[in-house]
Amino acid sequence: MTLDTLKENEKGIIESISDESLAIQLLAMGFILGEEVKVERIAPLNDPMIITSGDNYISIRKKDAKQIKINKT
Amino acid sequence: MSDISDTNIVLVGNPNTGKSTLFNLLTGLNQKVGNFPGVTVDKKTGYFKINDTKYNVIDLPGAYSLNPNSEDEKITRNYISDTTNNDLIVFVADVTNLKRNLLLCSQIIDEGKQVILGLNMMDLLYKNKQEINLEKLAASLGCPVIPINARLGKGINKLKESITNYQVNPTPFLTESNNNTIDDTMLRFKKIDTILNDCVTNKGENKSYLLTKKIDNILTHKIYGYLIFLILLFIIFQAIFSWSSYPMDLIESGFIWLSDFVATNLPEGVLNDLLVNGVIAGLGGIVIFVPQIAILFAFITILEDTGYMARVSFLMDRILRIFGLNGKSIIPLLSSTACAVPAIMSARTIGNPKERLITIMVAPLMSCSARIPVYTILIALIVSEDSTISIFNLQGLLVLSLYLLGFVTALLSALLMKWLIKAKQQSAFTLEMPIYRAPRWKNVGIEIVSKVKIFLFDAGKIIIAISILLWVLSSYGPGDTFEEIDKKYVQNEQQLDKDELSSKIASEKLEASYAGIIGKTIEPTIKPLGYDWKIGISLVTSFAAREVFVGTMATLYSVGDEDNTKSIRQKMMEAKNADGGKLYTTATTLSLLIFYVFAMQCMATLAIVYRETKSIKWPIIQIIYMGALAYIGSFVIYTIFS
Numbered sequence: 020m021t022l023d024t025l026k027e028n029e030k031g032i033i034e035s036i037s038d039e040s041l042a043i044q045l046l047a048m049g050f051i052l053g054e055e056v057k058v059e060r061i062a063p064l065n066d067p068m069i070i071t072s073g074d075n076y077i078s079i080r081k082k083d084a085k086q087i088k089i090n091k092t
Numbered sequence: 093m094s095d096i097s098d099t100n101i102v103l104v105g106n107p108n109t110g111k112s113t114l115f116n117l118l119t120g121l122n123q124k125v126g127n128f129p130g131v132t133v134d135k136k137t138g139y140f141k142i143n144d145t146k147y148n149v150i151d152l153p154g155a156y157s158l159n160p161n162s163e164d165e166k167i168t169r170n171y172i173s174d175t176t177n178n179d180l181i182v183f184v185a186d187v188t189n190l191k192r193n194l195l196l197c198s199q200i201i202d203e204g205k206q207v208i209l210g211l212n213m214m215d216l217l218y219k220n221k222q223e224i225n226l227e228k229l230a231a232s233l234g235c236p237v238i239p240i241n242a243r244l245g246k247g248i249n250k251l252k253e254s255i256t257n258y259q260v261n262p263t264p265f266l267t268e269s270n271n272n273t274i275d276d277t278m279l280r281f282k283k284i285d286t287i288l289n290d291c292v293t294n295k296g297e298n299k300s301y302l303l304t305k306k307i308d309n310i311l312t313h314k315i316y317g318y319l320i321f322l323i324l325l326f327i328i329f330q331a332i333f334s335w336s337s338y339p340m341d342l343i344e345s346g347f348i349w350l351s352d353f354v355a356t357n358l359p360e361g362v363l364n365d366l367l368v369n370g371v372i373a374g375l376g377g378i379v380i381f382v383p384q385i386a387i388l389f390a391f392i393t394i395l396e397d398t399g400y401m402a403r404v405s406f407l408m409d410r411i412l413r414i415f416g417l418n419g420k421s422i423i424p425l426l427s428s429t430a431c432a433v434p435a436i437m438s439a440r441t442i443g444n445p446k447e448r449l450i451t452i453m454v455a456p457l458m459s460c461s462a463r464i465p466v467y468t469i470l471i472a473l474i475v476s477e478d479s480t481i482s483i484f485n486l487q488g489l490l491v492l493s494l495y496l497l498g499f500v501t502a503l504l505s506a507l508l509m510k511w512l513i514k515a516k517q518q519s520a521f522t523l524e525m526p527i528y529r530a531p532r533w534k535n536v537g538i539e540i541v542s543k544v545k546i547f548l549f550d551a552g553k554i555i556i557a558i559s560i561l562l563w564v565l566s567s568y569g570p571g572d573t574f575e576e577i578d579k580k581y582v583q584n585e586q587q588l589d590k591d592e593l594s595s596k597i598a599s600e601k602l603e604a605s606y607a608g609i610i611g612k613t614i615e616p617t618i619k620p621l622g623y624d625w626k627i628g629i630s631l632v633t634s635f636a637a638r639e640v641f642v643g644t645m646a647t648l649y650s651v652g653d654e655d656n657t658k659s660i661r662q663k664m665m666e667a668k669n670a671d672g673g674k675l676y677t678t679a680t681t682l683s684l685l686i687f688y689v690f691a692m693q694c695m696a697t698l699a700i701v702y703r704e705t706k707s708i709k710w711p712i713i714q715i716i717y718m719g720a721l722a723y724i725g726s727f728v729i730y731t732i733f734s
């Protein structure tokens with residue numbers, strides 16, 4: 020499943036990120052393969068969403084979140 | 093760039109780690125802002141001295157890694173990858189988020205650079221009840237590690253000491269090299285994890301985000317979030333348009349006094365005339381906007397400094413994206429209501445090139461403060477000050493509709509460009525949500541001063557130049573036409589009284605001047621919009637800057653009123669068209685208003701668009717599409733109302 024399908028406060032482990040440049044970008048921002056990611060908040064029009072992993076706290080569009088494969092926990 | 097004997101210190105780090113705070117601390121007042129060659133990212137440089145040795149400090153834009161994702165990150169990458177310099181890197185890390193910070197640090201070490209690791213925000217580490225073994229960390233990274241608190245200035249002397257005594261032979265961080273960036277990054281994180289497990293004791297937890305998440309529950313709330321943003325917008329506009337009137341009145345009377353003073357104290361003649369009607373008039377027209385620009389940027393800096401702007405981008409992204417814009421476009425669009433020049437510069441933070449370009453292209457459609465004097469004077473011609481619709485002041489309503497018209501047109505134009513402009517590359521919209529912090533008032537002050545400076549110097553240069561040009565164009569004519577006019581009237585001297593005579597001479601001279609010739613030449617083109625050649629002159633001069641309209645009107649109509657007994661408004665009210673009818677009818681005035689909402693009449697903005705897009709193509713397209721909007725819009729309005 021992909022990250023964009025999670026609801027607020029749901030969590031998952033990042034398995035892979037299909038788009039390479041997005042993967043490089045997210046990794047550098049602290050969203051690391053094999054680590055837990057949580058959907059903190061979804062914007063009123065259902066997009067974008069705020070996600071956290073460790074101490075990293077970012078906003079990401081659904082279209083990009085769709086590239087992130089996760090294992091729901 | 094600098095003396096060979098000097099040492100260069102380069103500050104590098106993730107965004108929001110306290111680099112600028114450290115930079116200000118190190119350099120104090122010895123700093124200046126320039127540009128990196130070829131690009132438009134601010135380059136902050138400064139210096140400090142220890143025992144007569146000068147250390148130059150360069151503040152590079154914040155970056156997450158050496159794999160750039162925005163214009164800013166590219167600068168940092170290129171600077172680090174440049175092997176021709178031997179600069180000493182001070183890597184500023186947020187100690188509460190070391191894992192992520194160390195990624196870039198490790199990449200820089202592997203570029204073979206000399207690095208000092210400055211661990212910033214030590215106060216927060218103590219608050220979180222975490223401990224860190226500095227010696228171990230330094231040993232594992234192979235570089236000096238200095239704990240600091242940039243906010244309070246703690247550890248700065250140790251850092252300077254480490255800079256002066258630097259002597260380390262860099263050892264690579266990763267021993268195995270990997271060409272795949274993702275694998276390489278994962279390897280780095282793995283090693284960083286091992287090091288951190290060894291050096292950091294996690295007794296406590298990171299509390300920094302707890303409060304921030306609580307605040308976010310309100311500020312990004314589905315209903316309150318928007319409500320709070322709207323209220324804030326209202327307060328900002330209130331401030332820009334009503335609080336600023338007091339200093340603006342002061343500036344205005346100051347310039348009236350100055351021009352009076354110069355006019356009466358300098359000997360009469362060309363120089364006097366040029367100074368009063370060219371230079372001082374032009375200068376006054378710019379300085380008057382300083383209060384509004386200062387207030388706007390005070391608000392914007394506070395909103396950015398506290399971290400609130402990122403939340404606004406989050407709330408607005410979905411809506412703005414429909415129009416090909418970006419959550420971050422809200423900042424340039426908002427700033428454009430003061431002045432498009434700094435606004436367009438602030439679009440640099442938008443990572444996606446296409447969304448950034450569209451933002452730049454439509455921002456000048458937002459009504460900037462230079463349009464206010466034009467709106468004010470024109471609206472007063474057709475609506476009296478005290479007319480109301482129920483409780484609303486009609487003049488106010490009209491101004492508001494012009495603002496909305498500009499805003500809506502900006503969105504629609506953006507939508508059109510979204511279809512027309514091809515995206516070169518896809519780019520993700522990721523935006524860090526910084527923790528909420530109190531604004532740094534000193535930073536707000538610095539930001540205001542630097543934005544006002546850009547406005548005064550970049551825009552000011554052009555406006556002054558055009559004011560002088562305008563003065564020349566309206567004071568001289570081809571050949572000896574002016575002398576002919578003088579001669580003609582010498583014979584009539586007896587019949588007319590002196591005032592009437594000089595007014596006749598002046599208006600005839602204006603008509604014969606170069607400006608008059610230009611106005612007459614374009615008259616057929618603008619006749620369908622309801623304009624005559626005098627308005628034509630104003631349109632031409634307004635191309636330099638919109639507010640020049642008022643000055644031009646003053647010049648054009650002061651002819652025939654040497655004692656300046658009437659206000660410009662009265663003079664325009666009495667102005668006649670060729671058939672002897674009223675010139676500023678409702679149709680003509682509305683048409684002119686629409687023209688000023690849409691037309692790209694600002695040299696300074698065009699210059700900045702050229703600088704930011706590095707292509708002459710975009711400013712030209714801007715002139716054409718905004719010009720077409722203006723012409724068609726004015727034509728339609730004039731036809732409807734006449």
Ligand SMILES: Nc1nc2c(ncn2[C@@H]2O[C@H](COP(=O)(O)OP(=O)(O)O)[C@@H](O)[C@H]2O)c(=O)[nH]1
Pocket residue numbers: 105106107108109110111112113114154212213214215216240241242243244397529530532
């Ligand atoms: N608590 C704490 N805050 C700091 C420290 N250094 C900087 N800050 C704050 O961190 C925020 C970001 O700092 P800034 O210098 O703008 O970071 P930059 O984006 O890396 O240039 C500001 O609100 C600073 O006041 C520190 O040592 N302790």
